[in-house]
Amino acid sequence: xxxxxxxxxxxxxxxxxxxxxxxxxxxxxxxxxxxxxxxxxxxxxxxxxxxxxxxxxxxxxxxxxxxxxxxxxxxxxxxxxxxxxxxxxxxxxxxxxxxxxxxxxxxxxxxxxxxxxxxxxxxxxxxx
Numbered sequence: 001x002x003x004x005x006x007x008x009x010x011x012x013x014x015x016x017x018x019x020x021x022x023x024x025x026x027x028x029x030x031x032x033x034x035x036x037x038x039x040x041x042x043x044x045x046x047x048x049x050x051x052x053x054x055x056x057x058x059x060x061x062x063x064x065x066x067x068x069x070x071x072x073x074x075x076x077x078x079x080x081x082x083x084x085x086x087x088x089x090x091x092x093x094x095x096x097x098x099x100x101x102x103x104x105x106x107x108x109x110x111x112x113x114x115x116x117x118x119x120x121x122x123x124x125x126x127x128x
Contacts, residue, residue, distance in 0.1 A: 013087040017107060021065065032047075035076055044107065060077040086110040091106075
């Protein structure tokens with residue numbers, strides 16, 4: 001999936017992830033995601049009420065999903081910048097601080113490596 005300028009999107013979501021986001025929005029209001037690769041919940045994408053998780057200079061806004069910002073920590077970005085992240089949903093418990101925890105499902109990141117032409121388009125656009 002690409003934008004109209006042929007720059008590939010760095011994060012996308014499956015229909016299941018979008019449906020879960022809508023459910024969570026109806027319960028908690030506007031959302032945000034953060035992909036940290038940190039200690040407590042490993043590299044699980046964490047979903048928070050928008051503004052509840054403070055981002056800073058060490059975070060990169062990777063993109064938006066249905067208007068929901070998706071941030072990634074800079075060290076994770078540096079490692080994954082050559083891949084498109086795909087937000088998906090699988091059965092199981094979410095991260096203990098993530099909003100989907102009581103839903104019986106959890107967000108999961110899948111990925112695919114960008115093609116050479118996509119990497120060049122991202123470089124040209126100043127995205128990597």
